[in-house]
Amino acid sequence: MKLHLMAAHLAFAMSFTLMSGCMVIEVRDPDKLARLRNGTPQRPRSISLNSPLRSPGSSSQPVVIVQGVTNGFTVGLYSDSSCSQSLGQAVAVGTSAQITTSALTEGNYRFYANETTKTGIKGACSAVYADYQLILSPLPPSALALQSPASSPGGLNQPVIRTSGVQSGESVSLFSDPDCTSAVSSSTLASGTTVDVTSSALSAGVTRFYAKTTDAVAKVSACSTASVDYSYQVPVITLSRDVY
Structure with a gap:
């Protein structure tokens, strides 16, 4: 009793x-x-970019993953270390929450997070954070390399160039000058952070490839500072005949 x-x-x-x-x-x-x-709110243990995966980026509404949180609690994302300037929130599933930020303006951001219990008890702001720089124009590829053939010189007049440091959904084009005005390929859509682009037919000699990207809303990046050289050598066919 x-x-x-x-x-x-x-x-x-x-x-x-x-x-x-x-x-x-x-x-x-x-x-x-x-x-x-x-439940008692706890401080999130890690905050990381999910889309885009890197910074700087061109997405004005990046997706951020917050880990080390409590299932069912509301996780808030903020732009300050006191967690007073809200950028979005989501309910945690398991020990993580995926939050899409509100629309950002171009600039630098530092993301913090906290969690709130189902009864409104708000936890402390995280000690960890993630940095993000928003550049509204897409970024150019960060690296170019020969894919096929794997070395230069070569006898293939339409080499394949692998471009790295791009975003899924961007289109990549090759150029033969550092201002990216002389196109030497059609655009190729990226489905990951690298994309292989086949050049148009080349004349014999050395070509230095540069690249730039175009995003889904037709914003174009600057020309890449990265480049790769390829020397196309026309194959020599030697005819011979037997003498009897």
Whole structure:
């Protein structure tokens, strides 16, 4: 049998439990009981970019992954270390939450996070953070390399160039000058962070390839500073005949 005694002037509750002729007296803090019943918010353990995967990026609404949170709690994303400038929120699934930010303007951002219990208890702002620089124009490829043939010189007049450091959904084109005005390929759509682009037919000699990207809304990057050289040598066919 449990008898509950409540007093309005007390900041705690007392409960009496009769077990085997003995009385057990428990003093409980109602606030602590609420925290135990509803969960205690904790500081997120890590914050990372999910889309785009790198910074700088051209997405004005990047997707951020917050880990080390509590299933079912609301996770907030902020642009300041006191977690007062909200950029979005999502409910945690398992120990992580995926949050798409509100629309950002061009500039530098540092993302922090916290979590809030189902009863509105807000946790401390995270000590960890993730940096993101928004550049509204897409970035050019960060590296170019020969893919086929794998070395230069070669006898293939339409070499394949692998471009790296691009974003899925961007189109990549090759050029033969550092201003990216002389196109030497059609555009190729990237499905990951690298894409192989086949050049148009080349004349004999050395070509230095550069590249630039175009995003889904037709914004064009600057020309890449990265480049790769390829020397096309026309194959020599030697005819011979047997002398009898």
